[in-house]
Amino acid sequence: MSEPTVFLTNEQVEFYHREGYLVIDNVAPLQEIARMREIYDDLFANRVGRQEGNQFDLAGTDDDDEEASLPQILGPSRYAPELKQAQCVTNALAIAKQLLGAEAASTGDHAILKPPFHGASTPWHQDEAYWSPDWDYNSFSLWLPLQDATVENGCLQFVPRSHKLDVLPHHSINNDPRIHGLEVDDADLTTVVACPIRAGSCTVHHNRTLHYAGPNNSPTPRRAYIMGFSCPGVRRTIPRTFPWNEAKQTPRQERAARAVASVESLP
Template identity: 75%
Template sequence: MSQPTIELTSDQIEFYHREGYLVIPDIATSHEIERMRGIYDDLFARRVGREEGNQFDLAGTDEDDKEAALPQILAPSRYAPELKQVQFATNALAIARQLLGSNASAMGDHAILKPPFHGAATPWHQDEAYWSPDWHYNSFSMWLPLQDATLDNGCLQFVPGSHRLEVLPHHSIGNNPKIHGLEVDEADVDRAVACPISAGTCTVHHNRTLHYAGPNNSPVPRRAYILGFGIAGVRRTTPRSFPWNDAKQTPRQERAKQAELAAPSTLE
């Protein structure tokens, strides 16, 4: 494995813990970004993972014959293992250990594409709202755009300090349980900070930080490759529930179920 080419300053570490997000320049070279863009476009073009529920429309009803409003791939490195070897991944893990401690580890990757002119907004949400309510989390997402990310094409926006909130009530986009994506019911986003960044820079946000990305009004695709890092979750002793997830009935879940049923059992 390669050595990291980046180290956070104590000011950057302090900013992340205070504000719940951080902008990190120079995490990947233009050469690497160009290479990743080729891999990324190929994965979406081939619709990898569609049958097992790993490629779907985050913001729409995800029908096979309908153009996706916000295509997403879970675990793209499963389909393109070369993504695990990029210098960005080495740098990201080193940063995770600075922000969370030496026992921080990788918790998966995903990709969200906003197609030119019609890529939908990613509504205000907290990532933890998607997860099991049974655990305490201490994690973050590292968001790497594979071209410049601007207000016009859907850069990320954050509410500073919102990582100190509890998980707020969420609902499925459009109150439609067939849609995978979540939106917070209500939140004060007046103080939100938009983070337009150039290719090679990334942002980091805590699992409870409220964040949003606008629609893509530009003629180029807005590609984001996202890595998750965290320390092992501790089971909660005080129960909580996320009813917005219990209510879900997405085509993606159905495809995942069918793929599992069709898979040969490892016990036989």
């Protein structure tokens, strides 16, 4: 593994803990971004992971004959292991150890594509709302666009300090439990900060930070490669429930269950 080339200043570490997000420059060399873009486009074009439920439409009902408005791949590096060798992966882990502590480790990667003029918005949400309610988390997502990210093409936007909130009530997009994506029911958006960044830079956000990305109104795809990092979770003593997840019934879950069943039926 290569050596990290990024070291956060104390001001950056303090900013993350105070505001719940952070912009970091020069995380990936531009040549590496160009190569990652090729890999990324191949993964989406070949619909890798579709049968196992790992490629789906985050913002739609995921019908086979409809073009996805917000295609997502869970775990793209298992289909393209070359991604794991990237300098930005080494840098991301070093950033995680600085922000979360020495025990921080990768929790996986995913990819969200906003097709030109067609990519839907990613609604306001907190990442923790997708997860098990049984644990307390100390984690973040590192969001790396594979081209410049602008307000026009769907850069990330954050509500500063919202990581200090509890997990707020969420619902499936359009209140349709067949849709994977979640949206917060209600949130104070008066202090929103949009974070346009250049290719090679990234943003980082805490698992409770409210965030959003607008639709892609540009003529080129908006590609984001996202890496998760966490310290070990702590089992909660005070129970809570996330009813929005209990109600889910997505085609993605059905494909995943069928894929598991077909492996289990092998002799």
